[in-house]
Amino acid sequence: MTIAIAGVAESDLGAAAPGTTALDLMGQASARALADCGLAPAEVDGLFAASTQLPMATLSLGEYLGIRPRCSDATQVGGSSFVAHLAHAAAAIGAGLCDVGLIAYGSTQRLVGRSSASVQERDPYEAPYAPLLPVSAYALAAARHMHEFGTTREQLAEVAVSARAWANSNPKAFKRGPLGIDDVLAAPMISSPLGLRDCCLVTDGGAAAVVCSAERARALARPPVAVLGVGEAQSHRHISSMPDLVRTAAADSGARAFARAGLGPGDVDVLQLYDAFTITPILFLEDLGFCAKGEGGAFVEGGRTAPGGPVPMNTNGGGLSYQHPGMYGLLAIVEAVRQLRGESGDRQVAGAEVALVHGDGGVLSSQCTALLGGPATF
Amino acid sequence: MSASPAERFAAGCRAGRLDYQWDPVAGRAVFYPRLVPDGLQWRTSAGLGTVHSTTTVHVRGEPPRNVALIDLDEGFRMMSRVRGLEPDDVRIGLRVRVAFEDGVPVFEAAP
Numbered sequence: 001m002t003i004a005i006a007g008v009a010e011s012d013l014g015a016a017a018p019g020t021t022a023l024d025l026m027g028q029a030s031a032r033a034l035a036d037c038g039l040a041p042a043e044v045d046g047l048f049a050a051s052t053q054l055p056m057a058t059l060s061l062g063e064y065l066g067i068r069p070r071c072s073d074a075t076q077v078g079g080s081s082f083v084a085h086l087a088h089a090a091a092a093i094g095a096g097l098c099d100v101g102l103i104a105y106g107s108t109q110r111l112v113g114r115s116s117a118s119v120q121e122r123d124p125y126e127a128p129y130a131p132l133l134p135v136s137a138y139a140l141a142a143a144r145h146m147h148e149f150g151t152t153r154e155q156l157a158e159v160a161v162s163a164r165a166w167a168n169s170n171p172k173a174f175k176r177g178p179l180g181i182d183d184v185l186a187a188p189m190i191s192s193p194l195g196l197r198d199c200c201l202v203t204d205g206g207a208a209a210v211v212c213s214a215e216r217a218r219a220l221a222r223p224p225v226a227v228l229g230v231g232e233a234q235s236h237r238h239i240s241s242m243p244d245l246v247r248t249a250a251a252d253s254g255a256r257a258f259a260r261a262g263l264g265p266g267d268v269d270v271l272q273l274y275d276a277f278t279i280t281p282i283l284f285l286e287d288l289g290f291c292a293k294g295e296g297g298a299f300v301e302g303g304r305t306a307p308g309g310p311v312p313m314n315t316n317g318g319g320l321s322y323q324h325p326g327m328y329g330l331l332a333i334v335e336a337v338r339q340l341r342g343e344s345g346d347r348q349v350a351g352a353e354v355a356l357v358h359g360d361g362g363v364l365s366s367q368c369t370a371l372l373g374g375p376a377t378f
Numbered sequence: 379m380s381a382s383p384a385e386r387f388a389a390g391c392r393a394g395r396l397d398y399q400w401d402p403v404a405g406r407a408v409f410y411p412r413l414v415p416d417g418l419q420w421r422t423s424a425g426l427g428t429v430h431s432t433t434t435v436h437v438r439g440e441p442p443r444n445v446a447l448i449d450l451d452e453g454f455r456m457m458s459r460v461r462g463l464e465p466d467d468v469r470i471g472l473r474v475r476v477a478f479e480d481g482v483p484v485f486e487a488a489p
Contacts, residue, residue: 124384125410126457128482131445132435139433140447147431147470191445192434192466240447240457241410245431 002378003090004217004224007037008334011206013323014174016111022053025206025325026106027064033208038221039100044210046071046098048085051106052118052326061104071098077234078361079274081105082209082330083368087230089211099212103333106206107326114202117326123238132191135199135277137239137363139191142279144245146193148294151282153193155297157184159278160197160320162306167317169307169347174203175321184278198278200319200328207330209337214378225337226373228263228354231256232366239363246294250287250358250367257356257369258289265289268371269352270339271311272332274360275318281305284358288369312349315339329359333370340374353377383411386420392481396423398454409454425476426451426488434465444468448485462486 009032011025026049034041047069049057058072073088075081082103089101109117120133131137145151161181167173179197187196217224233252236242258264265288273281273288282296290311291299305313314320316335319328336355338344353376359368383399387410390397399408399418408418427450434442444465448458460468461477461484474485 124388129445129457129459130435130443131433131457132437136433136435136445140431140445143433143470144431189434189436191436194433238457240455245447 080359151297167321229260
């Protein structure tokens with residue numbers, strides 16, 4: 001059975017009004033995604049949700065929307081959770097556990113502060129050294145990548161500059177305006193080699209996606225987007241236990257997704273790679289097979305992933321310039337769907353038929369990859 | 379109940395030892411300490427290692443500080459801090475040896 005994404009939406013994005021809850025934004029995004037495809041809440045019978053602020057996210061979401069699902073999954077593997085939910089929703093629909101799955105996310109991380117929104121468990125072997133998590137973990141990977149392959153801070157900055165250029169075509173982007181490599185390098189250092197502009201935004205927001213059989217999706221309001229293949233992988237929880245700081249489990253999740261879709265990197269028209277930090281898309285371009293290991297820095301040079309470049313990446317402006325409400329993965333799915341529907345306006349990639357969405361969770365810990373297809377791929 | 383691996387490790391540190399576990403079946407060092415698999419053996423590291431990666435953490439109002447991943451010669455990796463150098467002068471590949479600050483293992487450049 002082919003599974004499709006029938007509806008997508010963002011909640012209000014940016015800075016939430018005082019008192020707004022993560023559940024408010026999750027519910028708002030959900031209602032909008034259902035309206036996008038013309039389904040009523042009562043037609044949803046599967047809930048898939050996660051939020052660091054909602055430990056029992058599917059219970060909260062069902063209560064808020066008045067849905068009593070017969071299937072639910074609150075898998076929480078960080079920012080990649082929603083790509084995992086897509087795999088689980090597709091499997092659940094295929095197995096008859098539900099017919100219409102709603103995947104949802106919400107966060108008020110900017111409003112309530114990162115330390116209260118994303119509580120990290122205390123690890124007795126890392127806590128004494130007070131790393132700034134998650135940024136220090138990504139910094140340790142970036143430093144190692146620079147050491148092994150000669151990657152430069154300028155190459156890291158290219159990722160942020162590319163994201164900003166896309167954001168400048170997205171009215172919903174939190175950060176707009178000119179940003180050059182020198183601006184990224186001159187920003188205050190946070191955890192070397194990563195400075196402020198190498199780090200994702202902290203915003204409030206949510207997103208949602210409605211998933212069902214392709215047959216059912218075709219009868220709904222919007223052009224369906226095919227779930228061609230999803231792959232999941234994980235390799236560690238703590239950065240000190242990551243088997244290899246410059247090789248992520250995206251190599252596994254990507255290979256699984258490509259195999260299920262019967263596609264390869266050369267078939268992909270547009271990429272949404274989780275850019276929590278500028279090092280992450282560089283690692284994922286390598287591990288997903290878009291360039292050789294160690295060549296990711298050179299690969300992004302010269303605006304190759306920016307508007308007009310040969311490898312359109314993070315076309316909404318990404319977590320670096322568009323929005324990053326605590327976890328970003330579902331917003332990456334929303335943008336991929338819009339690109340495949342041809343709804344991305346000034347930032348539309350012409351003729352986009354296959355999109356790759358890659359989610360990263362924890363500290364490069366969880367990796368989930370999805371290949372999505374436009375109308376011609378059914 | 380079994381004894382806590384973290385408490386056993388901390389007790390070693392308080393006594394000036396950097397202890398780790400050895401898995402005789404897999405033939406490899408294990409860190410952080412665990413309850414399983416059965417048969418894990420406690421060993422004491424010579425405390426010599428190499429900086430695998432390093433970052434300088436900047437927090438407003440505080441002096442910059444080092445956070446590093448250290449590869450011990452016995453074949454395990456741990457997070458720690460290198461002291462005695464400016465944080466930005468800590469380099470990948472630097473040889474280091476363990477020292478203890480209030481029972482917490484830190485590292486300094488090996489002579």
